[in-house]
Amino acid sequence: MTGSRGRRILLGAAAPVGALVFSLLITSLLLIATGHSPFEAFGAMASAFERVRVILGTINQTAVFYLSAVAVAIGFKMNLFNIGVDGQYRLAAMMSAVVAGAAFMDSLPSFLRIAITLLVAMVVGASWAGVAALLKVTRGVSEVISTIMLNAIATFLIAYLLTPQMLAVLEGNNISTPKITEGGQLPVFQFEGSTTPLYSGVFLAVIVGVIYALVLSRTVFGFSLKATGMSETAAIASGISVKKMIVSAMLLSGAVAGLVGMPELLNGSAASYSLNFPTGIGFTGIAIALLGRNHPVGMIFSALLWAALDSSANALQGVGVPRELVTIMQGVIVLSVVVAYEFVRRYRLVLEARDVARALAARNPQEATL
């Protein structure tokens, strides 16, 4: 089976690259139809990256997107659709911001403060996802439905808790959790010529990615997770408790979701959770996980692509093109990549069946037929 590794990588890359090209094609047609020049538009997007600020912002955003994608991917690996990453990270960010900004934290060493903040975020995220897991294993409620509903509940819960009567403070016109004081945040890296620093939260994403990769490929738990996803019936016959796997996968997914808001909270200049805190990243994570096929490395590329498209969207307005063009591109990419992956999957199976038949035929001509 020489060259099969090369072929595997080539086949793996074919679908996302094809989807990207296809989306460029569609958006070009759209631009031409609306009287714009595709070259001008894409040129403007590319030139946005001449500025260091945009590059750093893209990297920071990539880390956030990647964390969200990993959270989604843990569920996807066993066919669990955790649509609730969005609610999980927002609730986790708010609760951990409250703890991080609490007065008693000032007396603790910085290391401990950050560890506590991260821990609270993970526990809150896991608990919120755990509600869906519990409903699924005890009552058979589809996690798709329950997590979507939990997203809505999280929104209301945050609105309720984020009032001066409850956990928030009013500062001028802005209502937010108490500001995290010095020592409660992680350091950032300043670069010359840029107002935007590089977030140390990027390393958090790297660590999570490495752990995700190792757990999947090297542990019994990761094996059981994948086995359940690929064939639940085979998993049951093999003694894998599907219920336990559902609960642990959901809890882990929620815990990672809890970390999604951490780069912004621990590195951002606001140093608190407010109504301005970024929303919707949980849904972006679904798209990125799909595009990256839940693969620890694949999702780096898809998160980077997503962040880069987002960061360059503003540049479009400079040449009179609405920034929503980027949203269209992202939509086309996701839709076409899902179709393309299925084609590639089937093609790969056929290809392999043929290779095996050939290899065996070469060894023993008697077995050339089915």
Place this chain on the structure above:
Amino acid sequence: MSSDAKPPDLVMPPPEDVPMAVQLTGITKRFPGVVANSDINIAVRRGTVHALVGENGAGKSTLMKTLYGMHQPEEGTIRVDGAEVSFNSPAQAIAVGIGMVHQHFMLADNLTVWENIVLGSEPTSGGRLDVRQARARIDELGRRYGLMVDSGALVEVLGVGARQRVEILKVLYRGAKILILDEPTAVLVPQEVDELFGNLRELKAEGLTIIFISHKLDEVRSIADDITVIRRGTTVGTADPRSVTNRQLAEMMVGSALPVPELRESTVTERVVLQLAGVSVAGSVVGGRDVLSDIGLAIHAGEVLGIAGVEGNGQAELVDAIMGIRPIAGGSIELAGKDIGHLSTSARRESGVGFIPEDRQRQGLILEGSLWENRILGHQTRRPSARGFLLDRAAAKADTQRIVETFDVRTPGIEVTAASLSGGNQQKLIVGREMSEDPVLLIASHPTRGVDVGAQAAIWEHLRMARAVGLAVLLISADLEELIGMSDRLTVILRGRLTGAYDPRTVTTEQLGAAMTGAGDEHVGEVA
């Protein structure tokens, strides 16, 4: 047209002036990378039963799909009654009078017999469904061909034999003159087979032509007028059913001598490995009948206990109960004196239970996983696959290599997906895996179903060797010859209960068949 074994009694169809009902010449059908059929030549005389025999995977079904218009051949011609035809869809095949009775029934349970039959070609009068005309025609067809079935009955209350008659009526109703029956006896017990053959003889007497696909040679010899043998996708010869023996036919099918399911001297010991007492399993409907009741059995070290039964009488539930996949409602399950009745599946496997599930593609394998990942499956908590919570990939791969070599799994490597192997090689991998880590008990559910003769022989040999070193085996199979040949003791499962013990040295397939349907009283049995 070469054959390793000397083809016995090559009879060419006698030259006649009447054109052949069906004549296939040089049919070749390729799928990506493999040739499923090559240079197939078959001549079917009108008004005869023509048997098409061959091993699983020899290409019989591919050929029949070609004849039924489900796909098109790359080469060759099809002639029906002397006229060349080509079909783009089953509808066109039906139009020239070719009908197909599939192996798996395609009936709607909640409709009546006549509704099922007219479904898709409903007779109308004045825009309304003409029930009277439909039923009259069906009853007339039934009388004419001796296919007795109550056209007003709901399909769900019918037994397997009656359902098959409905399937045949469905085809006749559409005007078929040439019937293709794909493994029609696979789901029948011996008594039902006799009944079916009676029907087929009537159809033949009425001038219909029947193409009968099977790999059960006794049946083929008793019903067929002509036999064509297919091996490795091509026709290797014809045989005269009056003079050919089973062994000669089988050797034509395989191209070499044939394995026999048989045990050598008894290795049964006194040591009880598996003991079930009073085990019951509740049905899935709340308050419904138990699917298993009062099951008691014991298997000793070195012993194979065979369980015969018509599918759906509780075999799957029994296996699930022993494996801990389905909870037991009462009774006890002991493995080597230790109560395992409430342990998890994983714990039971760890205490030495090997499991060959009945559906290897759904339960036995992760089709899109590599062979070595499939080696880990079911053994993911034990060495050599794992050390603590970590997988030991190197050891798992090395052990997969061992299984591939010891169990003769034909594969170019252990990195290919399980899906790319043939059924027989997939099964050998599973058997090899389940024999690893020295099990004390093996649950073998249809271990040789749908595998080629070579793999079948190999699997039987591995079962014999494991039995010789003290493995206790629970063997469930629909193949009565396999059961009789490979068991030290036999019992029958009927409606969730074990009924009777049989000595495989003296029991006949007819006796087993009778016991499987409740002393041959099938109609009462299945409706109740």
